[in-house]
Structures are given as C-alpha cells and as structure tokens.
Amino acid sequence: MNHKAKPKGSLVAALDIGSHKIACFIGRTVDESGGVEILGVGYQASKGIKGGTVVDLSAAEATIRQTVNTAENMALDAMKGYPLRDVVINIPGVHAKSHLLSADIQIHGHEITDNDVRRALSKAQDQVLSPDYELIHTIPVDFKIDGHEGIRDPRGMVGKSLEVGIHMVTADLGPLENFAEGIERSHLDVDSLCVSSYAAGLSVLAEDEMDLGCTVIDMGAGVTSIAVFQGGHMIYSDHVPIGGWHVTNDIAKIMTCSTADAERIKTLYGSAIVSGNDDNELIDIPQIGAVDKHNANNVPRSQLIAVIQPRLEEILDMVRARLEENGFFGIGRRVVLTGGASQMQNIMELTEHVLDKRVSQGRPIRLYSLPDAVSGPAFATTAGLLVYLTQRQDEMPAEIMASVTPGTLWERVKYWWKENW
Ligand SMILES: Nc1ncnc2c1ncn2[C@@H]1O[C@H](COP(=O)(O)OP(=O)(O)OP(=O)(O)O)[C@@H](O)[C@H]1O
Ligand SMILES: [Mg+2]
Known part of the structure; x- marks a missing residue:
C-alpha cells in the first residue's frame, strides 16, 4: 500500500501512557518517507494508571502534563513557542x-x-x-x-x-474515553491511536522480520502485549494481563519487603533462570517496618529467582496458549522481546525454552537522534507511535x-x- 507521508518538517508527537511510566517524544519529519528526528523527550513514573487502565484521573492528568512539559522544554527552539497540541497515543493491549x-x-x-x-x-x-x-x-x-x-x-x-x-x-470505548479525558484535560488533542504492541513492533522489527513472520512480545509493567507480523503487516494482536509489576509484587509479598525495595532488588539481582553460583550469593532484603537497617534478611539469590521464574514462565505460557488457540503460533521462527520487563537477566533463554523459537531483544531502531536514556526496550512503544503516525496513515x-x-x-x-x- 502506498503510505501517505507527512510533509518534510512536520512536528509530530507521541504519548505512551504505561502502567510504569508515561513517556512523550516530540519529533520532526526529515524526509517524505516518514523518517523522524527526535527533538524532545520526557518521561515520568506513572501515576493513576494500573494494568493499562486509568484508576485516578487527576493523578494521571498531572503526570501527563509534567511529562509533556519536559519534552516541550527540550524541543523549545523547534516549536517556536507553540505548545504541543496533537498527539498519537497508545492503546494498551488489555483494551x-x-x-x-x-x-x-x-x-x-x-x-x-x-x-x-x-x-x-x-x-x-x-x-x-x-x-x-x-x-x-x-x-x-x-x-x-x-x-x-x-x-x-x-x-x-x-x-x-x-x-x-x-x-x-x-x-x-469506556477505558478509551478515560484516556481521552486525561489527555484533553492536559490541553492536548488525540490525533490518532495505536495499539501498544503494534507500535512496539513498528519500532523494533527489521523489514525482513516483519516480512518473513515474527512475534513481538512487549513486556510492560501491567500488561504483556503481543503482535504477530507477516508479509509486512501486523496480522494479529493479543495480550496477557500480567507484567513486571506482578513480579515485583510477588517479591514484596513473599520476601516481606516494600514494593520499592522489591523493585530495586528485582532489577539489581533478579534473573529468569537459576545458575550455578546463585545459592552462594546472599542478598540483603530490608524487612517491612524494620527501623534498624541491620535487621535485613539475608537470602540466597537462588531464593529470589525462585520467586521470579514461575511468574515469568506463567506469562510466557499464557502467551504461547493465546497464540496456539488462535492459530498464530506457527507464524515464523522468531520472537522479539521488548518492553521494560524484557531487561530481566536470562529472560531470552527462558523465552526460547517456553516458546521454542529464536528470541532476541528489541529496542527502537527507526528514529534519528534518540537520546541514550530513552533508547532502550522500555521505550519501544513510545518510539513506534511516531513510526505509526508517519508511515502507516493509510491504516487509520x-x-x-x-x-x-x-x-x-x-x-x-x-x-x-x-x-x-
Ligand atoms: N533491569 C530490569 N530488569 C527487570 N525488569 C525491569 C528492569 N527495568 C525495568 N523493569 C521492569 O519493566 C517494567 C516497566 O516496563 P515498561 O516501561 O515497558 O512498562 P509500561 O509501558 O509503563 O507498562 P504497560 O505497558 O504494562 O502499561 C516494570 O515492571 C519494571 O520493573
Ligand atoms: Mg508499555
């Protein structure tokens, strides 16, 4: 199909409303084929969003506003004092x-x-x-x-x-209207909408992968979104309503620590698979309510991994079941894992084992001048929203x-x- 491009020099903006972070990218088209150069970025820990759904409108609105402000300030010169108006937003897989x-x-x-x-x-x-x-x-x-x-x-x-x-x-429609309300209250207009996993695929997949058949798994905090590509198109999308947040929550519950400590311990010492040395490595787990720091609980790393692994296996088993039930498991031999939760150590190996496919990690590859801080897998969806807006208008x-x-x-x-x- 022929993709109608925006004229060179058009300002474009994306707002990715996630359960863990809200991110905004502002860019400018640099050619007629939809290439985008990034001018400003902003991101904040998400508030008022849980599992891809708005649970507190004013908290969500305040975070959206701050995030957009940060991106606008960075893109100030290019925007010539005009505030941001039109944005493309993500639709979480759950909806x-x-x-x-x-x-x-x-x-x-x-x-x-x-x-x-x-x-x-x-x-x-x-x-x-x-x-x-x-x-x-x-x-x-x-x-x-x-x-x-x-x-x-x-x-x-x-x-x-x-x-x-x-x-x-x-x-x-219901959840969508709440999203739209949060955005309109921040004085923005929704220009177009794109399913999170589709955006993720558009930003991380090489043309060949999209062509030959590939499944993208965007593992976020509250949702794991799935998109299957073949012949250059997204041919199926689905989701599992579990993500990295559930892993953190399991750690907090089982290890009796705060969710903030669980999150830190997960990212620092977590792994999807136990390896030889993990019994000997001890981790300090601060106990909830303990005033005395020396009161930390020393547990072997293997015990932490024993909490993480079953949850990740559950997510991947569910992904496999969704694909099998709907007849898309056989499409292609490749899986690209992306999203913040795909940064867990050894998760590629676990995914290869559960899905029996070749697995790699995806990060945004299609934008110019993307700052390092936002070039990782957690920003795959945010980046892909701009790719969608500039290259896939004829699918709107x-x-x-x-x-x-x-x-x-x-x-x-x-x-x-x-x-x-
Ligand atoms: N190094 C790491 N190891 C493991 N997990 C990580 C790491 N860094 C971030 N995460 C997890 O990634 C998740 C956030 O991912 P992401 O930013 O893609 O979510 P989101 O887009 O805000 O959420 P969603 O798409 O589910 O609404 C969190 O659960 C966080 O704990
Ligand atoms: Mg996300």
Missing part, C-alpha cells in the same frame, strides 16, 4: 481486540486502483461498527482477484472481483472513511471524529 474478516467488491474488469482497495476496507469497517468499541486499525493483509490467492498488491491488475483479507483492531480508519465519503478531507475527518468520540 484491544483483533478481528479478522474479509470484504469483496466487484471490479467489472477495470484496473484496480487505490480507491477500490479503500472501498473494500470501508465496507469491512461497516461490519465492525458498534456503540461499544472504537475502530483503531484497518490493515489489509492479503488480496484475492477472482479467487486467486497470494496477491501482494492488486493495484494495476484487472479482474471481476477483489477480495481483501483484513485485520481490524478495536478498543473498548478515519483516513479510509474520509477517502470514500464526499466533502473536503478536513470536513470528512472532523465529521468522523465527531461521530465517533
């Missing part, structure tokens, strides 16, 4: 659902155009419209002309009928709708948003 359908249209023997494809997509969109959820992505994944399969791009070809296989992603339902409905483009987009928000 999203994949729908796989197809749509047929009659071509009557003429050459297939962009508009025919959009007509088919728009027809499919009508099938999923519902008052309970919002359509987020409409991705054409395969084409058939007069029943012949395996057509990658039908444009320019002739035939009587065109069938398009489509992957659509919807998001539950509003754009598709706009191109087949009369009126000026701006009127149609406005109409669509008004109807749907």
Whole structure:
C-alpha cells in the first residue's frame, strides 16, 4: 500500500501512557518517507494508571502534563513557542481486540486502483461498527482477484472481483474515553491511536522480520502485549494481563519487603533462570517496618529467582496458549522481546525454552537522534507511535472513511471524529 507521508518538517508527537511510566517524544519529519528526528523527550513514573487502565484521573492528568512539559522544554527552539497540541497515543493491549474478516467488491474488469482497495476496507469497517468499541486499525493483509490467492498488491491488475483479507483492531470505548479525558484535560488533542504492541513492533522489527513472520512480545509493567507480523503487516494482536509489576509484587509479598525495595532488588539481582553460583550469593532484603537497617534478611539469590521464574514462565505460557488457540503460533521462527520487563537477566533463554523459537531483544531502531536514556526496550512503544503516525496513515480508519465519503478531507475527518468520540 502506498503510505501517505507527512510533509518534510512536520512536528509530530507521541504519548505512551504505561502502567510504569508515561513517556512523550516530540519529533520532526526529515524526509517524505516518514523518517523522524527526535527533538524532545520526557518521561515520568506513572501515576493513576494500573494494568493499562486509568484508576485516578487527576493523578494521571498531572503526570501527563509534567511529562509533556519536559519534552516541550527540550524541543523549545523547534516549536517556536507553540505548545504541543496533537498527539498519537497508545492503546494498551488489555483494551484491544483483533478481528479478522474479509470484504469483496466487484471490479467489472477495470484496473484496480487505490480507491477500490479503500472501498473494500470501508465496507469491512461497516461490519465492525458498534456503540461499544472504537475502530483503531484497518490493515489489509492479503488480496484475492477472482479467487486467486497470494496477491501482494492488486493495484494495476484487472479482474471481476477483489477480495481483501483484513485485520481490524478495536478498543473498548469506556477505558478509551478515560484516556481521552486525561489527555484533553492536559490541553492536548488525540490525533490518532495505536495499539501498544503494534507500535512496539513498528519500532523494533527489521523489514525482513516483519516480512518473513515474527512475534513481538512487549513486556510492560501491567500488561504483556503481543503482535504477530507477516508479509509486512501486523496480522494479529493479543495480550496477557500480567507484567513486571506482578513480579515485583510477588517479591514484596513473599520476601516481606516494600514494593520499592522489591523493585530495586528485582532489577539489581533478579534473573529468569537459576545458575550455578546463585545459592552462594546472599542478598540483603530490608524487612517491612524494620527501623534498624541491620535487621535485613539475608537470602540466597537462588531464593529470589525462585520467586521470579514461575511468574515469568506463567506469562510466557499464557502467551504461547493465546497464540496456539488462535492459530498464530506457527507464524515464523522468531520472537522479539521488548518492553521494560524484557531487561530481566536470562529472560531470552527462558523465552526460547517456553516458546521454542529464536528470541532476541528489541529496542527502537527507526528514529534519528534518540537520546541514550530513552533508547532502550522500555521505550519501544513510545518510539513506534511516531513510526505509526508517519508511515502507516493509510491504516487509520478515519483516513479510509474520509477517502470514500464526499466533502473536503478536513470536513470528512472532523465529521468522523465527531461521530465517533
Ligand atoms: N533491569 C530490569 N530488569 C527487570 N525488569 C525491569 C528492569 N527495568 C525495568 N523493569 C521492569 O519493566 C517494567 C516497566 O516496563 P515498561 O516501561 O515497558 O512498562 P509500561 O509501558 O509503563 O507498562 P504497560 O505497558 O504494562 O502499561 C516494570 O515492571 C519494571 O520493573
Ligand atoms: Mg508499555
């Protein structure tokens, strides 16, 4: 498909609302093919968000505001004093659902155009419209002309009928409205939305991986999001409602320490697999409520890992089950693990063992001038939101709708948003 690019020099901004951190990237497009240079970044520990859901609107709003301010200050010169307005935001996997359908249209023997494809997509969109959820992505994944399969791009070809296989992603309206409210209160407009795992995949996968078949697992704090890619498209998305936060919580409960200490101990000494020396290495675990520092509890590192490993195995077993149940486990031999919780020592080995695939860690590769502090796997989704915004506009339902409905483009987009928000 032909991706409509933003003009060179456009300012673009992303807001990634996670359960652990909220992050904002401001960038500028540097070419017509969607390359983005980063001008400003901000991130803060998340407040008011749990498991991908807003639980305290004013706390979330305050954190969003501070995060955006930091990014704006860094990008001050390029923004010429104008405050940030439009942002692309993430939809956590817990609120999203994949729908796989197809749509047929009659071509009557003429050459297939962009508009025919959009007509088919728009027809499919009508099938999923519902008052309970919002359509987020409409991705054409395969084409058939007069029943012949395996057509990658039908444009320019002739035939009587065109069938398009489509992957659509919807998001539950309630949680989405709370997200939108938090953002609007911060004086920002939601320009577009992208499922977290899709964004993660767009920023960490090489073209070949997207093409040949690859599963991306974005292990965050409250949610582990999954996206399966093949033929250059996301063909399925799913999630498991458990992440790094649950590991920390297990440590705090079982080792009777505060969650802050559990978090620190996890990142410093944690591992997904026990190794030979772990019985001999002792870790100080400050006991909850203990005033005396000497009252720390010395436990072998192996005991800490014995708390961590089963939880991570549970997450990965659930990921495998979701993929198997839905028929996507067999797609590709590769898994790319990303997200903050993918930084756990030895997690690649554990994932290889549970999923029986080749596993590597993914970090954002598609943006220019990304500061080191935000170039790790925890920022894969944030970075990918900008890639989505600049390179995948033709998968946005509003754009598709706009191109087949009369009126000026701006009127149609406005109409669509008004109807749907
Ligand atoms: N070095 C590390 N080892 C293990 N876990 C880590 C490490 N660094 C961060 N984490 C974990 O990563 C998680 C945060 O990841 P991330 O920033 O991707 O989450 P998020 O995007 O805010 O959350 P979500 O996507 O689930 O809403 C936390 O649970 C944190 O404990
Ligand atoms: Mg996340």
